[in-house]
Amino acid sequence: DREGKRAAAEAQAPRIWESLRPCNTAAAEYLTRRGLTGTAHLVRSAGSAIAVPLWREGRITNVILRRIDDGEPRVRGLHGCGSDGTFGDARDVETTTGAVVIVEGLTDWLSARLIWPGRLVLGAHGAGRLTYVAEVAASVARDRGAEIVPDRDDTGRREARKAIRRLVELGVEWNRISIRDVAPHGDLAEWWRARRGVPNRPERE
Secondary structure (H helix, E strand, O other), X not given: OHHHHHHHHHHHHHHHHHHOEEOOHHHHHHHHHXXXXXXXXXXXXXXXXXXXXXXXXXXXXXXXXXXOOOOOOOEEOOOOOOOOOEEOOHHHHHHOOOOEEEEEOHHHHHHHHHHOOOOOEEEEOOHXXXXXXXXXXXXXXXXXXXXXXXXXXXXXXXXXXXXXXXXXXXXXXXXXXXXXXXOOOOOHHHHHHHHHOOOOOOOOX
C-alpha cells in the first residue's frame, strides 16, 4: 500500500545520505555565491546538486537536493519519500539556547544557521510544511518562544499565519511568537546576501 511504500523508501534515506560525499569544490563555490560560506559542513554533494537531510522524529527520512546549475527541477527529494520533516534535527535543542527559529526552504535554513548559530533552527521543505515544523517546534517554543521567518509572498504569509495558529493551539503564548520581516527582500536568503554584500545574481533562485 502507499504507506508501506513510503516507509520502505524512507528507510533507505539514511543510507543514501551516508553515501554522499562531503561538499566538493563546485558546491563550495555555489555556497559562496549565495553568501553561505561557512555552511559546507551542513551539506553534501550529489552530482550537480547540494544535499541536505530531512529529519523526522530523530531520523533521516528524506534527502533534499538543490541544483547548483540551471537544471530542473531546482529542488527535489528522494523518490517515494515524504516531505513532512525538518531541515535541522530537533534533538539539537539540547545544545542550543533562545527562541526556536522556523524558516521556509533549504537556503533559508542554511542562512539562518549562520545568522543564529546558537539557536535551534528548523526549516520547512516548502511553505506548505510550516505548520508541520511548528508542531515539531511547539514543545521548545512553549519554554523559549518562537521566531518565524516566512517568504514575503502571499503563500509564505498565509502559511506563516497557519503555523502561528498551530503554535497557539499547542500551548505557545501569543507574546512568545514573533515574525521576522525581511523587507524589502523576498526571503531570508536574499536578506542575508544583501547584509553580507553578496550581489543577487540574475539566476533564478
